[in-house]
Amino acid sequence: MNWYGIIAIWRFEMARFFRSIIQSIVSPVVSTSLYFVVFGAAIGSRIPEVEGVSYGAFIVPGLIMLSVLQQAIQNAAFGIYFPKFIGTIFEVLSAPLSAFEIVIGYVGAAAVKALMIGLIILVTSFFFVDITIAYPFWMIAFLILTCVSFAMLGFILGIWAKSFEQLNLVPLLVVTPLVFLGGSFYSISMLPPVWQTISLFNPVLYLVSGFRWSFFGMADVPVVASLVAVFGFTALCMGIVWWIFRTGYRLKS
Amino acid sequence: MAAIVKVDNVRKTYEGGFEALKGVSLDIEEGEILALLGPNGAGKTTLISTICGITVPTSGAITVGEFDVENDYREARRLIGLVPQEINLEPFEHVQNTVRLSRGLFGKARNDAIVESVLRDLSLWDKRASKIVALSGGMKRRVLIAKALAHEPRVLFLDEPTAGVDVELRKDMWTLVERLREEGVTIILTTHYIEEAEAIADRIGVINNGEILLVEKKDALMARMGQKEMRIELAEPLDAIPEALSGYNLQRAENGCRLIYTYDTAAERTGITRLLNDLQASGLVLRDMQTSQSSLEDIFVGLVRESA
Numbered sequence: 193m194n195w196y197g198i199i200a201i202w203r204f205e206m207a208r209f210f211r212s213i214i215q216s217i218v219s220p221v222v223s224t225s226l227y228f229v230v231f232g233a234a235i236g237s238r239i240p241e242v243e244g245v246s247y248g249a250f251i252v253p254g255l256i257m258l259s260v261l262q263q264a265i266q267n268a269a270f271g272i273y274f275p276k277f278i279g280t281i282f283e284v285l286s287a288p289l290s291a292f293e294i295v296i297g298y299v300g301a302a303a304v305k306a307l308m309i310g311l312i313i314l315v316t317s318f319f320f321v322d323i324t325i326a327y328p329f330w331m332i333a334f335l336i337l338t339c340v341s342f343a344m345l346g347f348i349l350g351i352w353a354k355s356f357e358q359l360n361l362v363p364l365l366v367v368t369p370l371v372f373l374g375g376s377f378y379s380i381s382m383l384p385p386v387w388q389t390i391s392l393f394n395p396v397l398y399l400v401s402g403f404r405w406s407f408f409g410m411a412d413v414p415v416v417a418s419l420v421a422v423f424g425f426t427a428l429c430m431g432i433v434w435w436i437f438r439t440g441y442r443l444k445s
Numbered sequence: 446m447a448a449i450v451k452v453d454n455v456r457k458t459y460e461g462g463f464e465a466l467k468g469v470s471l472d473i474e475e476g477e478i479l480a481l482l483g484p485n486g487a488g489k490t491t492l493i494s495t496i497c498g499i500t501v502p503t504s505g506a507i508t509v510g511e512f513d514v515e516n517d518y519r520e521a522r523r524l525i526g527l528v529p530q531e532i533n534l535e536p537f538e539h540v541q542n543t544v545r546l547s548r549g550l551f552g553k554a555r556n557d558a559i560v561e562s563v564l565r566d567l568s569l570w571d572k573r574a575s576k577i578v579a580l581s582g583g584m585k586r587r588v589l590i591a592k593a594l595a596h597e598p599r600v601l602f603l604d605e606p607t608a609g610v611d612v613e614l615r616k617d618m619w620t621l622v623e624r625l626r627e628e629g630v631t632i633i634l635t636t637h638y639i640e641e642a643e644a645i646a647d648r649i650g651v652i653n654n655g656e657i658l659l660v661e662k663k664d665a666l667m668a669r670m671g672q673k674e675m676r677i678e679l680a681e682p683l684d685a686i687p688e689a690l691s692g693y694n695l696q697r698a699e700n701g702c703r704l705i706y707t708y709d710t711a712a713e714r715t716g717i718t719r720l721l722n723d724l725q726a727s728g729l730v731l732r733d734m735q736t737s738q739s740s741l742e743d744i745f746v747g748l749v750r751e752s753a
Contacts, residue, residue, distance in 0.1 A: 200549025279533030286497040286527055287550040288519040440501060
């Protein structure tokens with residue numbers, strides 16, 4: 193293993209994160225606080241408890257997931273797209289690094305950034321609502337797996353994208369709707385039966401549900417289904433990344 | 446001397462059918478400076494990219510330091526430094542950090558002393574904390590070279606290092622290349638500036654349409670292919686070359702005020718003495734005379750034209 197190479201990529205990516213510290217950390221904190229003010233305090237005060245949990249607390253796992261998914265995808269996608277765009281990718285491709293090592297560097301950095309933001313939002317939420325975490329181990333496990341798998345999705349997106357427009361299109365048109373429709377702000381039991389069934393096809397539902405279970409011990413879908421979904425998604429992304437490097441798709445001519 | 450880079454019958458066909466390399470074979474000797482000359486689109490950059498692992502060859506084999514660039518890519522690539530043609534740099538990174546990144550990518554532990562020495566060699570030490578976006582074009586090119594040297598490569602590829610660079614920096618680079626060679630680094634440079642190849646290369650390779658036309662020691666090449674010209678300025682213009690001189694390879698120029706005699710320096714007899722005698726016998730009065738050797742540029746243009 194070329195550990196120095198992996199660390200070099202990881203450090204370089206983290207440096208980008210800290211260079212734009214306001215955009216990286218302050219903006220998710222501010223936007224999450226606004227969600228708490230609007231949904232938790234203003235609207236939430238008029239919404240009854242959801243299965244024994246106050247609405248303000250109920251949305252915490254969904255809010256964390258919303259930011260973590262967006263950040264993991266954005267950071268990883270930009271991390272690999274930008275070197276492609278400005279041409280510095282040649283250096284990584286000509287370095288003695290295996291595909292696996294390149295992925296660990298880029299995806300690892302994006303996942304750590306997303307994880308940090310997830311934890312910051314969690315800490316922020318303590319200032320707004322009363323929450324206890326029923327299964328801390330599983331909470332962290334779900335968070336890490338989500339960070340890694342969606343950072344990998346972002347990496348794939350960054351390699352696929354040929355323009356900044358394409359780079360922003362998928363998070364905007366696919367991921368955000370899936371998160372909003374994935375039970376981030378409600379339990380799917382609140383939906384009409386038809387929409388409940390449709391929701392079951394949304395992969396994000398399984399993530400949010402499993403994550404919420406680790407907080408409150410309640411879930412829209414069985415926890416095992418959530419775990420299978422997260423592992424399945426991670427495996428699928430790994431498979432695609434493996435194929436990209438094997439074929440050199442949009443990386444090497 | 447042993448070959449450090451061996452390119453054996455390498456072909457590269459891009460998607461769409463364009464054949465950029467048509468069976469290139471080339472041995473690059475350890476410690477030499479090889480200049481690859483060729484017009485735009487000749488295949489110079491494709492050849493370099495293929496050796497460095499950025500482009501995958503369609504067929505053929507390449508070894509660097511006896512390591513296959515595909516099967517033993519880690520060992521092979523550790524030996525190589527690449528300065529690309531385009532100025533590809535992360536604009537918002539600092540000079541020193543980007544050089545450290547390069548060293549790390551190539552599997553070397555952080556070593557600030559080496560990074561400092563590379564930056565000093567390239568007159569970049571004062572700029573180490575500057576953002577790349579704030580540097581001039583020439584400085585950015587130096588940063589590219591610093592990055593390529595950060596992991597102490599044994600083989601350095603310079604893909605048109607002096608394109609768009611001012612005279613002073615070009616001379617600085619030649620000095621640097623000379624110093625690297627003294628340290629035992631093998632250098633392959635592609636260039637459009639034939640004077641550059643003429644000034645610093647040990648061997649010259651000419652590539653056109655994806656084929657190597659020749660690889661030869663610079664001096665031998667110039668001696669073998671070099672033709673000399675003698676320009677004879679006449680006191681009175683000539684309307685035509687006199688019958689007595691028709692046996693010589695003479696051309697009229699400047700409305701008959703000048704005669705140009707082309708001869709081969711390697712030939713046993715150049716024919717100059719006989720020509721001068723015959724000129725005198727024809728009653729021509731000479732005002733001046735000068736000789737010049739054809740440059741590498743003329744040789745290059747001739748070769749490329751022949752192969753086209």
